[in-house]
Amino acid sequence: MSQPINFHPVESFKERGRSVVNDPAQRKNFRSAMDFLQGKRRAQFPERQELEGLRDLASAIRRYSLAQLPTLLEQLERNLTANGIQVHWAENAEDANAIALDIARRVQARKIIKGKSMVSEEVDFNHRMQEAGIEALESDMGEYIVQLAGEAPSHIIMPAIHKTKQQIAQLFSEKVPGVPYSEDVDTLIQVGRQVLRRKFAEADIGLSGVNFAVAETGSLCLVENEGNGRMCTTVPKVHIAITGIEKVVAKLEHVPPLYSVLTRSATGQAVTTYFNIITRPRQPGEKDGPEEVHLILLDNGRTQAYADAQLRATLQCIRCGACMNHCPVYARIGGHAYGTTYPGPIGAIISPHLRGLDQTYPLAFASTLCGACTEVCPVRIPITELLVRLRNEAQARPDSEDATLRGSGAGRTKLATAVWRGWSLVYSRLGLYRMTSWSMSRGRALSPIDQGAWTRSRTPLVPAPKRLRDLLRKRRK
Amino acid sequence: MELDAAGRSYPAKPSDVYLYATCLVDQFAPEAGLDAVRLLEREGITVHFPEGQTCCGQPAYSSGYPDEARAVARSQLDLFPEPWPVVVPSGSCGAMMRHHYPKLFEDDMVLGPQVRALAERVFELTEFLVHVLHFAHPDRGEQCTVALHTSCHARREMGCHETSSALLDSLDQVDVTEQARVEECCGFGGTFSIRFPEISEAIVSDKVESLRACGAQKVVSADCGCLFNILGRAAKLDQQAGRASPSLEGEHIASFLWRRTSEAPR
Amino acid sequence: MRARERILGRLRATALPHPPEPPEVASWYAGRQRNETRPQQIERLRSALEAARAEVHDARDAAWPAIVKGLAEAKGVRRLLAGSGSPDAARLAQALPAGIELVCFDRPIDDWRDELFDTIDAGLSRAKGAIAETGSLILWPDAHEPRTVSLVPPIHFVLVDVGTLHPDFHTAMQAGRWAENLPTNALLVSGPSKTADIQQTLAYGAHGPRELIVLLIDEEGAGK
Numbered sequence: 009m010s011q012p013i014n015f016h017p018v019e020s021f022k023e024r025g026r027s028v029v030n031d032p033a034q035r036k037n038f039r040s041a042m043d044f045l046q047g048k049r050r051a052q053f054p055e056r057q058e059l060e061g062l063r064d065l066a067s068a069i070r071r072y073s074l075a076q077l078p079t080l081l082e083q084l085e086r087n088l089t090a091n092g093i094q095v096h097w098a099e100n101a102e103d104a105n106a107i108a109l110d111i112a113r114r115v116q117a118r119k120i121i122k123g124k125s126m127v128s129e130e131v132d133f134n135h136r137m138q139e140a141g142i143e144a145l146e147s148d149m150g151e152y153i154v155q156l157a158g159e160a161p162s163h164i165i166m167p168a169i170h171k172t173k174q175q176i177a178q179l180f181s182e183k184v185p186g187v188p189y190s191e192d193v194d195t196l197i198q199v200g201r202q203v204l205r206r207k208f209a210e211a212d213i214g215l216s217g218v219n220f221a222v223a224e225t226g227s228l229c230l231v232e233n234e235g236n237g238r239m240c241t242t243v244p245k246v247h248i249a250i251t252g253i254e255k256v257v258a259k260l261e262h263v264p265p266l267y268s269v270l271t272r273s274a275t276g277q278a279v280t281t282y283f284n285i286i287t288r289p290r291q292p293g294e295k296d297g298p299e300e301v302h303l304i305l306l307d308n309g310r311t312q313a314y315a316d317a318q319l320r321a322t323l324q325c326i327r328c329g330a331c332m333n334h335c336p337v338y339a340r341i342g343g344h345a346y347g348t349t350y351p352g353p354i355g356a357i358i359s360p361h362l363r364g365l366d367q368t369y370p371l372a373f374a375s376t377l378c379g380a381c382t383e384v385c386p387v388r389i390p391i392t393e394l395l396v397r398l399r400n401e402a403q404a405r406p407d408s409e410d411a412t413l414r415g416s417g418a419g420r421t422k423l424a425t426a427v428w429r430g431w432s433l434v435y436s437r438l439g440l441y442r443m444t445s446w447s448m449s450r451g452r453a454l455s456p457i458d459q460g461a462w463t464r465s466r467t468p469l470v471p472a473p474k475r476l477r478d479l480l481r482k483r484r485k
Numbered sequence: 486m487e488l489d490a491a492g493r494s495y496p497a498k499p500s501d502v503y504l505y506a507t508c509l510v511d512q513f514a515p516e517a518g519l520d521a522v523r524l525l526e527r528e529g530i531t532v533h534f535p536e537g538q539t540c541c542g543q544p545a546y547s548s549g550y551p552d553e554a555r556a557v558a559r560s561q562l563d564l565f566p567e568p569w570p571v572v573v574p575s576g577s578c579g580a581m582m583r584h585h586y587p588k589l590f591e592d593d594m595v596l597g598p599q600v601r602a603l604a605e606r607v608f609e610l611t612e613f614l615v616h617v618l619h620f621a622h623p624d625r626g627e628q629c630t631v632a633l634h635t636s637c638h639a640r641r642e643m644g645c646h647e648t649s650s651a652l653l654d655s656l657d658q659v660d661v662t663e664q665a666r667v668e669e670c671c672g673f674g675g676t677f678s679i680r681f682p683e684i685s686e687a688i689v690s691d692k693v694e695s696l697r698a699c700g701a702q703k704v705v706s707a708d709c710g711c712l713f714n715i716l717g718r719a720a721k722l723d724q725q726a727g728r729a730s731p732s733l734e735g736e737h738i739a740s741f742l743w744r745r746t747s748e749a750p751r
Numbered sequence: 752m753r754a755r756e757r758i759l760g761r762l763r764a765t766a767l768p769h770p771p772e773p774p775e776v777a778s779w780y781a782g783r784q785r786n787e788t789r790p791q792q793i794e795r796l797r798s799a800l801e802a803a804r805a806e807v808h809d810a811r812d813a814a815w816p817a818i819v820k821g822l823a824e825a826k827g828v829r830r831l832l833a834g835s836g837s838p839d840a841a842r843l844a845q846a847l848p849a850g851i852e853l854v855c856f857d858r859p860i861d862d863w864r865d866e867l868f869d870t871i872d873a874g875l876s877r878a879k880g881a882i883a884e885t886g887s888l889i890l891w892p893d894a895h896e897p898r899t900v901s902l903v904p905p906i907h908f909v910l911v912d913v914g915t916l917h918p919d920f921h922t923a924m925q926a927g928r929w930a931e932n933l934p935t936n937a938l939l940v941s942g943p944s945k946t947a948d949i950q951q952t953l954a955y956g957a958h959g960p961r962e963l964i965v966l967l968i969d970e971e972g973a974g975k
Contacts, residue, residue: 150948235959376674399549432553466717
């Protein structure tokens with residue numbers, strides 16, 4: 009359980025991708041999982057018009073919220089505080105963990121039970137608590153499995169999507185005392201249920217994420233199927249919610265369309281089992297619920313995305329994961345290869361703000377720009393455009409005005425710059441192009457058999473004996 | 486004027502068009518370009534091939550070199566002085582000119598308006614054949630089964646999967662079968678295939694497999710990039726397996742249409 | 752400067768001067784109303800709940816205690832939890848046989864946490880309303896009917912008056928003026944607890960109730 013932080017240096021991205029690509033069993037797992045999730049989503053949107061209308065609405069809601077983000081955050085804070093929920097602001101991961109630790113020490117907590125929260129993954133919450141001598145245990149079944157395996161989630165909605173039931177059976181039989189090997193999914197889930205049920209009852213603090221924070225009412229909304237989110241936010245005496253600053257919406261009535269488009273896009277469900285709206289800590293006379301509720305609002309680079317009119321759209325994200333479910337690259341390499349908390353297309357566009365472009369720029373290139381992500385995004389984030397923008401930033405001259413992000417220019421190399429300058433010269437000067445293409449056609453017999461990465465997987469590209477312009481000229485004569 | 490599903494408006498049949506053949510067609514698939522000319526001329530249209538054409542600039546644009554892309558795009562802007570439609574036998578290059586040129590020159594006070602006006606009259610070949618020329622010609626070929634692969638840009642930026650499939654559907658002797666995951670990318674992605682060869686190979690191998698498995702005699706596509714990627718991969722697999730005859734054949738849709746509907750079938 | 756001021760300062764420095772027009776949520780929902788009759792709505796609710804593997808039973812108001820009793824017996828329930836001081840609990844107490852103990856939630860959870868987790872077989876609560884479109888029950892826990900009644904016991908019985916049905920979530924929220932009177936915790940429950948975290952295989956009874964048993968109380972028999 010003591011893996012280092014879920015982040016790997018940028019250089020090893022290719023290697024990690026390769027290791028999955030070359031593993032037929034993993035390839036097959038991902039393929040069938042992606043097919044399953046794509047099919048489920050498709051079935052939820054039988055009518056194109058309804059889908060596009062809902063995407064328009066959801067996108068408008070998110071853009072409206074972001075346009076007034078500072079005002080809404082203040083309103084949220086005011087209303088939460090009036091409701092008795094304590095609000096904390098964190099600029100980065102260290103801040104967020106320090107706030108949680110302060111609370112934990114004050115209430116002398118030894119055990120924290122966690123609902124699913126990608127933001128807590130982002131700040132490496134579990135390991136920071138562990139270092140401070142506090143147990144932080146995941147209770148979402150998928151998260152529990154990956155924590156037991158000493159791994160990180162490979163998908164933001166289905167954390168253990170990379171694992172087969174055989175692997176989980178093996179894991180449980182090794183790590184959970186007294187559990188025999190069984191591949192029966194119901195049996196495995198019941199093992200998780202039994203282990204974690206005790207933990208809910210024993211925990212001093214419940215930690216959760218937030219799907220939507222409603223400024224108007226000062227409420228925190230959570231979406232889930234298992235009931236562990238409700239357990240974490242209801243049973244322990246203290247509830248700490250942690251979320252990115254972008255998750256706020258202006259009005260309660262903005263929630264139903266976002267909730268609908270979220271569950272349908274994510275797992276192809278019309279609705280989840282539970283939708284949980286938390287507005288206060290336990291009130292006098294009430295017999296359960298936490299006595300203290302805290303909200304930690306995390307920046308961690310989000311204000312950088314916010315500052316740029318184009319990149320701001322990144323913050324529209326409601327974390328449904330549809331972009332990764334439809335990404336041909338994610339389907340081949342899985343989430344771990346990305347080496348970031350958020351994998352797939354959304355990971356490629358959000359991670360540069362969280363970690364710096366210098367640490368993450370290869371992810372922006374790890375896309376065919378096929379646009380499948382953009383096509384399914386429920387809040388219409390122009391993901392492919394943002395990927396291209398990040399490519400520009402990665403290769404901008406660090407001292408130029410095009411370099412606007414932390415780590416801009418980190419992907420710039422002299423060789424690549426020279427190659428593209430040369431390319432640009434040839435294709436923008438007709439004389440040069442004519443000469444080059446003519447000699448390629450004339451010298452086609454000399455075309456190299458080894459064309460590097462291209463011929464590693466394909467037969468060589470050979471120019472035609474006559475170019476189209478030659479054929480047309482001949483035809484006109 | 487006709488409107489398609491995406492709300493794009495189409496002109497009446499013009500007397501003249503420009504053909505923007507793209508660098509791949511000019512150098513590697515000139516027959517496809519020639520067949521596109523033939524298809525257009527048969528409708529009584531005069532086809533002009535601006536000699537100054539080189540490349541639309543997309544490779545640099547999508548690789549994160551906007552200045553280099555702009556320089557190449559700039560060199561193409563003045564090739565189309567008459568108000569004729571510009572027909573492009575590639576959804577990918579068509580999308581570059583139609584959707585990305587205006588962004589590249591967004592802040593250019595002088596060229597911006599010119600670029601936007603040009604973008605408005607850029608048409609991918611199949612959409613032009615369907616919506617402007619109302620393509621309808623008897624199928625003179627033998628019965629065959631084909632699969633259609635539509636490039637991602639043609640599908641998602643130009644909406645041309647429908648026009649390609651309408652053209653194939655108009656041929657009586659052609660059965661169109663659908664490969665599994667028909668909407669998925671072939672893994673080419675321009676420089677992606679060079680930067681991430683293993684991932685690209687994994688994607689294109691799956692595409693080859695689904696095309697081989699769907700019962701089609703050949704794959705037809707309106708984009709040369711995808712075709713070279715898919716057929717090149719299939720041929721490499723054939724080599725490695727020691728197969729003498731190709732396990733997957735393919736053709737640009739312009740050639741396929743011309744061959745099947747021209748007076749003297751080739 | 753504190754983190755709060757720094758974060759808000761950065762956001763303020765780059766916020767757009769004019770926010771866009773507010774999204775038209777109400778008109779979007781108005782435009783997609785099915786205008787169904789009550790019986791149609793009940794059928795929509797029922798089929799959505801059943802699709803989510805909830806058990807749905809029709810009942811006249813006078814009859815539900817007997818139905819709950821029968822189901823509880825059949826499912827081997829020995830301790831059944833209900834809110835304290837609610838008329839529902841009192842009526843159920845009359846109906847339950849000697850073998851089934853009715854436990855009233857009359858103390859803070861802190862006083863009997865282990866007992867709640869380890870010994871209670873079922874809980875009974877009353878929904879504030881329901882949403883036909885998605886088969887969702889609206890729970891509005893309060894001092895009498897705590898949140899864990901619908902969460903911790905493995906079986907959850909819910910009474911739903913069909914008169915409280917709304918066509919969709921937005922309509923329910925607007926009709927009940929939720930924005931002005933949200934309770935400590937409001938909930939939508941749309942089936943038994945479930946997960947598909949192991950190889951996308953659906954399994955029920957993850958952490959919440961394994962069984963959700965809905966009693967549709969319909970005095971006019973409109974659902975029949």
